[in-house]
Amino acid sequence: MAADAEVGPARAPLSRDRVLRAAVRIADDGGLGALTMRRLAEDLGAEAMSLYYHVANKDEVLDGIADAVGREINEVVDALDVPSAGPQWKQAVRRRILAAREVLLRHPWVPAVFETRAAMSPEILRYHDRLLGLMRDGGFSYDLAHHALHALGSRALGFSQELFTPAAGGGGAGDGDELADLAERLPNLAGLLEHISHDDPGSTLGWCDDQEEFEFGLDLLLDGLDRLRERSSS
Amino acid sequence: MAADAEVGPARAPLSRDRVLRAAVRIADDGGLGALTMRRLAEDLGAEAMSLYYHVANKDEVLDGIADAVGREINEVVDALDVPSAGPQWKQAVRRRILAAREVLLRHPWVPAVFETRAAMSPEILRYHDRLLGLMRDGGFSYDLAHHALHALGSRALGFSQELFTPAAGGGGAGDGDELADLAERLPNLAGLLEHISHDDPGSTLGWCDDQEEFEFGLDLLLDGLDRLRERSSS
């Protein structure tokens, strides 16, 4: 009867699920660049080629971790219970998106993965389906809801590509000369920076609050959509 | 006197500029994946390692081509001459962004490059500086203009990350069973698709007009910003 349990340290059964879970952890810790088939195998106590028994190739790993994060998001937002009828749609959508954002902040590599994915993850599709449902509850026509999803874009999931980071340009130690030159070539940004540092001295660097800016942009869109909703339903 | 021009086919002087120009062309033709140091050198009639005399590494090439596209954009939008005073700011900003978009559509790899860049390209900084200038002309406070740049995000340059492509999910040949299952799991998207195909039969696939959706989202933001502008200036 003791024939079953013996040698003991049979390290790992190794499954598609375990592979993807490990992949997410690696990306969380070291970024996408750290996510290598060999490294992934090492973390699982196996060899690189063994992974190919559970995933077709690295691309499928990327698809898989995108979907895994999608599932994580859906688990969180499904637990939300916010009334969405009529004018309440806005709060419902807002809460949901900010909850999704919290998940994505734990996985900062996700935007880069989405950028390279052609097909859409089933979980992300599901997320959009529910979001569309909330808008329909709020009285959106199909057309308007459809436009809305496109208008939100990546913001629907809680992130947005930030191209504008004033500090990143003239970073670090700005000599007087360089700074003057910069102010001449970029008069408006220079004025903006001066205004800000005057307003809130000691914070010329890293003064952009990502969360605040995200919510500002989100509210701008949601308010605009609400106006269109009201206009179309009257 | 004829000592200078002799052997003739001295293939190329090879400069940083030529390197970047070739890099842009390769990315345009074959995507970012085709952009290899060896391929780049080959296109220039040189060897891979020769490139390192003009650029520090591949990362600098990517920085360089991003900046090159930025310059191309600035050349186009600088030629624009649209009045921006007062309420005219919106048309000015709109025209500028749509012009930038036209350039970016010729270089579809740019969003992916921006995603991986930490520091901001000088030309892109300049672009944002001018955009900010237009808003200031329109009467924006520094604070509002700053929020506006963040709210526009990548849309300021004419693109937006599309995560939502309904057709991409259940692509191709949908069997009746699969389709029914999909409709059950994604009732709202199914309803949307049905509505669309009813409205415009024969176009259940590839029915999203990117340009139209982009302009819708852009106008939504610009209209919202205009309202904030009017409220703050009254």
Next chain:
DNA sequence: GTCGTAAGGTTTACGTTGTAAGGTAACCAT
């Protein structure tokens, strides 16, 4: 029992990538 089969894992190896190290040929001031 034992044997065939197949699933799960490993070994080895190949082509491609970015790039470090060092060589070479041309030119230019001394």
Next chain:
DNA sequence: ATGGTTACCTTACAACGTAAACCTTACGAC
């Protein structure tokens, strides 16, 4: 002439994704 700089090439290497083949265990049929 000569030494130094500038531009380019040759060789080489480590890391990557993954194809091909091989080993190993488990198990049902007989």
